[in-house]
Amino acid sequence: MIDNVYITASIVIYNNSEEDLNNLINNLITSCIDKIYIIDNSIEKYNYQFKNYSKIEYVFLNHNPGFGTSHNIALRNAILSDSKYHFIINPDIYLESYVIDEMCRFMIENNEVGMMMPKILNFDGTIQYLPKLLPTPSLIFIRSIGFLKKMFENKLINYELRHLDESQSLNVPVISGCFSVLKIESIIKIGGYDERFFMYFEDWDLSRRIHNEYKTIYWPKVSVFHGYEGGAKKNLKLFKIFIASFIKYFNKWGWIIDYNRTKINNTIFNKVVK
Numbered sequence: 481m482i483d484n485v486y487i488t489a490s491i492v493i494y495n496n497s498e499e500d501l502n503n504l505i506n507n508l509i510t511s512c513i514d515k516i517y518i519i520d521n522s523i524e525k526y527n528y529q530f531k532n533y534s535k536i537e538y539v540f541l542n543h544n545p546g547f548g549t550s551h552n553i554a555l556r557n558a559i560l561s562d563s564k565y566h567f568i569i570n571p572d573i574y575l576e577s578y579v580i581d582e583m584c585r586f587m588i589e590n591n592e593v594g595m596m597m598p599k600i601l602n603f604d605g606t607i608q609y610l611p612k613l614l615p616t617p618s619l620i621f622i623r624s625i626g627f628l629k630k631m632f633e634n635k636l637i638n639y640e641l642r643h644l645d646e647s648q649s650l651n652v653p654v655i656s657g658c659f660s661v662l663k664i665e666s667i668i669k670i671g672g673y674d675e676r677f678f679m680y681f682e683d684w685d686l687s688r689r690i691h692n693e694y695k696t697i698y699w700p701k702v703s704v705f706h707g708y709e710g711g712a713k714k715n716l717k718l719f720k721i722f723i724a725s726f727i728k729y730f731n732k733w734g735w736i737i738d739y740n741r742t743k744i745n746n747t748i749f750n751k752v753v754k
Contacts, residue, residue, distance in 0.1 A: 482512040482584050489567035490517040490554030492547055496571040498528055500707075504573060509535050511580035515561065517554035521545070547657070548673025548682035555662075555672045563664050568683075570658040572707035574603075579702045583661050586699060594666030594694025595687055597655045599646070599703035608708055609640035610656035611698035613748060614688065614741040617730055643752045644698075650751065652698050653691040653744050657683025658706050666690050674732075679718075680725040685732070691744070 489508065493501065508516055516536045520526060521544040530538040539553060551568055558566045565587050567580065579598060587593055600608040619639050622628045629636060637643065644650060660683075670689045673682045687696050734741070 482581060483588060485564045485584070485588060486515075486562055487513050487565050487567070487584055488515045488517065488554070488558040488561065488563040489513045489569055490519060490551050490558075491569050491571055492519045492521060492550040493526070493571050494521040494544060498526070501526075501528060501571050504569070504571060504575075505533065505536070507575055507577045508569070508580070509533055511577040512584055513567065513580060515558075515563070517557060519550040519553055521550055546675065546678035546682075548677055548679075548686070549675045552672040552675065555664075555667055559664060559668060566662045566664055566667070568657055568660050568662065570706065573659050573704050574707075575659075575704040579704055582702050583699070586697075587661060587663060590695075590697070592695050593697050594663045594690040595655055595660055596697040596699050597660040599698075599700035600656065600659060600706045601703050603705055603707065607646070608656075608706060609642055610658070611641055611644075611650070611652040612654040612684075613639050613641065613745040614653050614733075614738075615639070615684070616738075616741070617726075617735055620726060638749060641698075641748075641752055646700055648752075649697055649699050649701070650748065651691075651695045652748060653688050653696060654684050655687040655696050655698065657686070658708075659704050660687075662690075663694065666694050669693060676728055677725050678721055680722045681729040682725070685729060688733070 491504070505516070514535065518530060518536055518538045520538065520540045523542065525540050530536045541550065555566060565584060583596065583598060587596065597611065600610050602608055619635065622632045623636060641650070641652065670693055674685050677685065690696050
């Protein structure tokens with residue numbers, strides 16, 4: 481525990497590397513996290529000996545209901561256990577345990593924050609530009625086509641907040657689901673992941689909803705490594721899932737007309753380039 485605050489986390493796995501999972505768990509169990517929910521969407525149970533760790537609760541689903549739906553299982557358990565903060569962690573994250581502790585202290589000291597993420601790095605130390613402005617359909621399309629990315633590079637630089645100083649924290653509306661911490665109070669208030677999204681866009685949808693009620697902070701004073709693969713660009717099945725989620729997201733929030741998106745983006749962009 482940290483300051484008598486109960487802290488939980490969830491990792492959704494699907495045929496992931498046992499080596500990656502072992503490295504992650506060994507760092508998490510030495511952190512201030514009290515309970516780690518492993519939600520297994522694989523067809524067969526892992527051989528990994530989760531029972532050797534008192535902090536871990538292993539949930540085998542025997543099917544794959546999707547990223548958000550699986551994390552919601554853990555979030556409901558976290559609420560019942562009176563958790564105050566809950567970490568969403570991808571199995572391909574590499575981190576030192578102190579990162580968890582520092583993020584928890586930040587959340588405790590900043591009560592207005594409902595969600596936050598640290599700096600996310602590639603394994604070579606370069607930055608993954610994951611905190612973003614709210615997307616437009618055209619920006620998503622541009623980011624998916626190689627020659628368009630070069631033609632509209634300045635638009636993408638602005639959208640991905642690449643002007644942001646590496647030491648500058650910012651209240652951003654889009655936070656990646658690969659690694660973040662949620663204030664449970666915010667989940668009780670606005671709900672968990674929208675389970676209509678099987679995968680992709682569910683994290684943007686959640687952070688946008690939280691951003692409407694709380695601060696959603698990018699905090700680059702600590703960092704983790706993430707093995708980003710960009711599966712939708714390599715796998716036809718994942719690409720179809722991406723397109724389906726893309727349509728659901730903009731049906732929900734607005735395609736062309738989204739006045740709240742414009743207002744939020746203009747406010748944040750002006751802070752970044754001031």
